[in-house]
Amino acid sequence: MREIMFKDAINEAMTEEMTRDETVYLIGEGVSRDPWGTSEGFFEKFGEERIRDSAISETAIVGSCVGAALAGYRPVANIMFSDFLAIAADETLNKAAKWRFANGGKVTIPMVIRAPIGGYSKTGPEHSQCTEAFVWHAPGLKIAIPSTPYDAKGLLKTAIRDNNPVIYFEHKALMGTTGEVPEEEYTIPFGVADIKREGKDVTIVATAFMVQMSLGVADRLQKEKGISVEVIDPRTLEPLDIDTIVASVKKTKRVVIVDEDVLRCGVTGEIAAQIMENAFDFLDASIQRVAAANMPIAGGFLEQYILPQPKDIAAAIERVLS
Amino acid sequence: MKITKEQMIKLYTDMVRVRKLDETLINGLFAGKVQGFYHSQQGQEAPGVAACALLSKDDYLFYTHRGHGVGKTLPKGVPARAIIAEHYGKATGSCGGMAGFHTCEIELGIPGLGGTVGGEFTLASGMGIAAKMRGKGQVVASFLGDGATGRGTFHTAMLMAANWKLPVVWICENNLYGQFVPISIAYPKENIADLAFGYGIPGVIVDGQDVVAVYETVSTAVDRARAGDGPSLIECKTYRFRPHLEGFPDFIGAGLRNEEEVETWKKRDPIELFRKGLLEQGILTGADIERIDHEAAEEMEEAEKFASESPIPDPEILKTALYAD
Numbered sequence: 214m215r216e217i218m219f220k221d222a223i224n225e226a227m228t229e230e231m232t233r234d235e236t237v238y239l240i241g242e243g244v245s246r247d248p249w250g251t252s253e254g255f256f257e258k259f260g261e262e263r264i265r266d267s268a269i270s271e272t273a274i275v276g277s278c279v280g281a282a283l284a285g286y287r288p289v290a291n292i293m294f295s296d297f298l299a300i301a302a303d304e305t306l307n308k309a310a311k312w313r314f315a316n317g318g319k320v321t322i323p324m325v326i327r328a329p330i331g332g333y334s335k336t337g338p339e340h341s342q343c344t345e346a347f348v349w350h351a352p353g354l355k356i357a358i359p360s361t362p363y364d365a366k367g368l369l370k371t372a373i374r375d376n377n378p379v380i381y382f383e384h385k386a387l388m389g390t391t392g393e394v395p396e397e398e399y400t401i402p403f404g405v406a407d408i409k410r411e412g413k414d415v416t417i418v419a420t421a422f423m424v425q426m427s428l429g430v431a432d433r434l435q436k437e438k439g440i441s442v443e444v445i446d447p448r449t450l451e452p453l454d455i456d457t458i459v460a461s462v463k464k465t466k467r468v469v470i471v472d473e474d475v476l477r478c479g480v481t482g483e484i485a486a487q488i489m490e491n492a493f494d495f496l497d498a499s500i501q502r503v504a505a506a507n508m509p510i511a512g513g514f515l516e517q518y519i520l521p522q523p524k525d526i527a528a529a530i531e532r533v534l535s
Numbered sequence: 536m537k538i539t540k541e542q543m544i545k546l547y548t549d550m551v552r553v554r555k556l557d558e559t560l561i562n563g564l565f566a567g568k569v570q571g572f573y574h575s576q577q578g579q580e581a582p583g584v585a586a587c588a589l590l591s592k593d594d595y596l597f598y599t600h601r602g603h604g605v606g607k608t609l610p611k612g613v614p615a616r617a618i619i620a621e622h623y624g625k626a627t628g629s630c631g632g633m634a635g636f637h638t639c640e641i642e643l644g645i646p647g648l649g650g651t652v653g654g655e656f657t658l659a660s661g662m663g664i665a666a667k668m669r670g671k672g673q674v675v676a677s678f679l680g681d682g683a684t685g686r687g688t689f690h691t692a693m694l695m696a697a698n699w700k701l702p703v704v705w706i707c708e709n710n711l712y713g714q715f716v717p718i719s720i721a722y723p724k725e726n727i728a729d730l731a732f733g734y735g736i737p738g739v740i741v742d743g744q745d746v747v748a749v750y751e752t753v754s755t756a757v758d759r760a761r762a763g764d765g766p767s768l769i770e771c772k773t774y775r776f777r778p779h780l781e782g783f784p785d786f787i788g789a790g791l792r793n794e795e796e797v798e799t800w801k802k803r804d805p806i807e808l809f810r811k812g813l814l815e816q817g818i819l820t821g822a823d824i825e826r827i828d829h830e831a832a833e834e835m836e837e838a839e840k841f842a843s844e845s846p847i848p849d850p851e852i853l854k855t856a857l858y859a860d
Contacts, residue, residue, distance in 0.1 A: 238668070262668055268698060270691035276657020277664055277695060283646040284595060284665035303688075304657060308649055316639035316647030317630030318856030353857055376859040 214395060220388040222362035223251045223327075226369035227289070229398065231259055234287060237373055238263040241274055241291035241327075248293070249329065249388045275301035278324040279308045279378075287323045287373060295328035295344040295382060309378040310353030321376045325369075330358075331384040331422050331473060332520050337512035341520075343421070343474040348380045349450050349483070355403060356450040358382040360424035362392040364448055367401030375403070384421040404452035408461070412443035415530050416461040418484055419471040420447060423503075423521065427471055430526045440530065450480065458484070459491045466497040467533040471526055476504035501529040538750055540818050546588060546746050547813055548827050549610040550580040550806045555831040556605045556615055559839050560622055564781050568843065570624035571635040576602025578744075578776035581805040582708050583607035585749035586676050589757045595644045595662045595675040597655040599683070601708065601775070607678060608638045608645055615838035625845035632848040633856060652713075653679065653686030660692040663701030663766070672761045675703045676753075682713020684727055693766070697734035700765035704756040707770045708743060714779050715786045728770035736766050743773030744803040774800040 217225075231237045238259075245256040245264050255264045267274050271292060278288040292298055298305055305326065313322055332341030348354050357372050357379060359365040365383065372379040409424055410431055419427045424446045431442035445461050447453055462468050468488060470481040481502040488500060503526050506519045557577050563569045583598070583606030590596065596611060598604030605618060613629065621628025622636055629638040630647070639647035646662070649655060659677035666673035683689060684707070696703045707727050711718050731738025737759070741752040749771055756767035776797065778785040785792040813819040819827075 238664075240664075265664075265699075268691075268694055270694060272688050273657045273660060273691035273695040276654075276688065276692070277661030280646075280655075280658030280661025280663075281665040282661075283641070283658065284662040284669075286665040286668065288661070288664075303651055303654055307651060308654060308658065312647065312649065313859065314856045315630070315634050315649070316637055317628075317633045318852065318859075319630065319639050320641050320646060321859040323859075355858075 214393040216391045217362055217394050218388070219362045219365050219390050219392070220249050220251045222366035222394050223369060223383060224253055226366045227251070228254065228258065230370055230373040231263065236286045237289060238265065238286065239289050239291065240265040240267055240278065242267055242269055242293055244291050247291065249385060271297050271300040272304055275304035275326060276308060278326070279304065279312060279322055282322040282324040283320055289325045289327060289373060291327045293329060294340050295330045296339045296342045298326070298328060298344055298347065305348060306351040310351040314353060322378050323376045325372045325379045325381050327381045327383055329385050330382045331386050332510050332516060333386050333422070335512050335516050338509035341510040341516070343382070343472070345382060345420070345450055346474055346479045349480065353378070354451060355379045356382070357403065357448065358420045358450060359448065360387065360409070360421050360446050362390070362394050364401060364407065364446070366394055367399055368448060370400045371403060374400070382421060386422050387425070390425070401448065403449045404454050406445055406447045406454035406457035408443065408457070409446045410442065410444040412441035412465070414441045414465055415443070415467045415469060415533055416458070416465045417442055417444045417469050417471055417526070418447065418458055419444060420450070420480070421473065423471040423473050426521070426523055427526055430523050430530070434527060434530060440534070442530065453487070455487050455491060458488060462488055462492045463495045466495055468496070469501040469503060469526065469529045469533055471503045471521060473521060474505060475507055476502060477507050479504055498533045501533045503529045538747055542588060543747065543813065543818060546584055546750065547809050547819065548831070549584040549587070550746060550809065551827055552831045552834065553580045553584060553606045553609050554806055555835045556609055556618065557602055559619065559835045560605070561781055563619065563622060563839065569622045571622070573622070573781045574600050574603065574779060575777040575781055576606050576775065578800065578804065579708055579710060579773050580606050581746040581749050582706055582743055582771045582773065583678070584610045585746050586706055586753045587611045588750060589754055590644070590674065590676060592643045593671070593673050595646065595666070595673065597646070597659050597675070597677045598648065599678050599680055600652070601680060603636045604638055604648065608640070611645060612643045613638055613640050613645065615835055616841040619838050620842040620845050623842045623845070624847060625842055626848040627842070627845040631852055633852065653683035653688050656686065656688045656692035657695070659703050660695045660701055663696055663703040664699070666702050667699070667763070673702065674757050674760045676706060677703055678706050678708065680713060681707065681709040681711065681718045681727055682716065682721060684730065685713070685721060693730070693734050693768070696766040697736050700763060702760035702763070703766040704753065704760055705766060705768045706753065707768065708773050709770055710773050710775045712775070712779070712787060715788060717787060726770060728768055731768040736768060738768045738770070740770045740772065743771030744805045744808060746805055746809050776801055
């Protein structure tokens with residue numbers, strides 16, 4: 214099977230969906246030339262009506278998507294850095310998330326906000342965050358978060374076809390990574406986790422770049438210490454496939470949850486609580502969490518002390534096994 | 536476009552109906568039937584009625600909390616019973632009782648409302664994007680009060696609409712107060728229409744108590760939008776006769792609103808002014824006036840009765856209202 218890059222998988226998903234459905238369009242700051250190369254060929258193929266370079270107005274970028282969706286179109290916004298979602302907090306958490314419910318469930322809001330996430334590039338506190346928890350807390354949004362090119366393409370196509378507002382998190386550090394992607398068209402349903410690596414001693418639940426980091430640690434621990442780690446990638450946080458996670462926990466009885474965002478009030482806490490509620494009697498050890506320190510992400514040489522590192526994941530695995 | 540006699544009679548009739556609906560909701564609130572609250576729009580009937588006479592159901596409209604939109608939704612075709620039932624929290628309400636005061640009738644071009652002042656501006660621009668791409672000459676009417684101009688979204692939405700020549704008509708009802716805050720301390724100039732200058736779009740001031748003047752002004756803006764020439768900002772100088780919120784004193788700042796000012800503006804009741812003109816021109820007779828009044832009262836009575844007798848919502852709706860299939 215051919216291997217393509219994560220950014221090209223996103224490009225293919227967008228191109229296919231925009232070709233298939235003329236109501237799909239892209240809007241954002243400089244989307245005709247995306248910094249991570251996901252927009253190659255768009256402007257030539259689809260023109261300025263459907264590839265809309267906006268002024269620097271996140272509130273209008275996100276808010277206009279809600280309006281266009283209400284008016285029968287299927288907009289896709291690229292917010293450039295997920296940190297900027299905070300600028301459009303009302304539009305994301307109050308309008309996109311709540312409009313359908315507040316207005317009696319009578320309208321649909323099919324829109325996607327593509328939000329590039331992630332650090333490890335030393336670009337500082339407001340260009341490095343993973344803001345999944347920020348939006349997961351608002352009922353009414355769906356959340357997709359791929360870790361491979363295969364997942365990136367399949368999830369984005371599903372996101373665009375979903376009749377609800379979807380936040381699609383695309384990790385910047387994954388953009389150049391490669392993986393197998395079929396030529397034939399396919400989609401990935403929401404709410405279906407993927408077992409990225411089978412194992413029997415410990416379950417890791419991780420998303421996006423942390424999946425890749427965890428896989429690296431798992432391979433090393435297998436080789437060096439014969440520890441068998443299972444890695445579960447939820448692929449979507451809302452809806453969350455808790456059943457696949459629980460099945461793994463019932464098998465291994467030990468869990469480490471890995472998230473690149475701040476520890477407190479984050480994704481790890483929610484998943485840990487759900488595991489406890491569903492599989493408490495199967496746990497042989499308390500749930501371990503690996504996440505960023507409770508502080509902004511410093512730039513430069515200090516970033517490494519704040520964001521999760523492979524040694525943190527290895528240490529958590531040792532703790533849960535001890 | 537010169538207004539016809541039939542159009543003038545419709546404008547008058549709709550203003551009377553809106554006023555009656557406003558009164559009905561106030562009565563319903565004090566009778567304990569309105570579940571939430573009510574912000575009366577009496578005195579401001581003209582802008583919504585005038586604008587809706589120029590819009591079809593294919594055109595989109597965002598209203599505000601003032602009157603909970605009755606000055607716009609009723610003339611745009613929403614049945615009074617759906618509006619009252621929503622306020623009564625009933626299952627037959629426009630939002631199935633989910634919102635308590637919103638009106639959502641997307642087939643009539645009314646997508647609903649959010650809960651933050653100025654929260655819909657960017658959505659209006661988005662509907663403008665869709666309208667422009669669809670290419671069928673649809674227009675978006677986006678109403679606002681003077682207070683909403685404080686929102687950054689007013690700027691970003693206007694900027695987007697001006698940049699992309701979106702078919703949005705912004706209609707500001709400047710009633711001199713944003714909740715309890717007088718415009719004199721919330722905005723450093725007298726005319727909100729001046730803001731249009733910064734975006735290179737027309738900014739027009741009109742007497743908001745003169746329904747025909749508003750009709751003619753909005754008509755120009757709607758034609759411009761339909762022709763693909765972009766947005767406009769219209770400022771209607773108007774006034775609300777009752778307090779910001781029903782059941783509360785007429786607060787302004789740390790004190791109360793000046794009664795003399797209220798009495799002076801009440802002399803320019805848009806319905807009375809227009810009635811006088813229509814009688815003088817012989818377009819309507821005294822008997823016509825009475826009939827219109829009577830029919831409006833009957834309409835609202837029937838709608839109120841319907842709302843009173845409607846059931847409260849089944850909580851089952853909560854299961855399907857969050858996500859669409």
